[in-house]
Amino acid sequence: MGVLTDNHTKHAMSTLLNTMLRERRVHIAKNVASRDPKGCLLRLREQLEIYSYQFKQAVNTFGKDQIALSGKVGGMKDDLCICLQLGVYWTSAEIAGAEFRE
DSSP: OOOOOOHHHHHHHHHHHHHHHHTTOOOOOSSOOSSSHHHHHHHHHHHHHHOEEEEEOOSSTTSOOEEEEEOOOTTOOOHHHHHHHHHHHHHHHHHHHHHHHO
């Protein structure tokens, strides 16, 4: 069970969240429902700062260079960042779908 997040979807999610953050259309509530609200917000901030394109060169001449969006650098996780992006992405897709249904 889960949501498939391939490179195409991750790029679309990160682009949409980046745009919405710059336009101040996304806000994080200060009152977060969590056992550790301050820690949760701190982890989200850290994950958003680290989440970026990761490049990996091919092992040999016949290999292919790889690029991926990830926040899993140096043992860190990116689950909160991905969750926020999924929320923005699927909410946007639902809104776009509703416009076509009307």
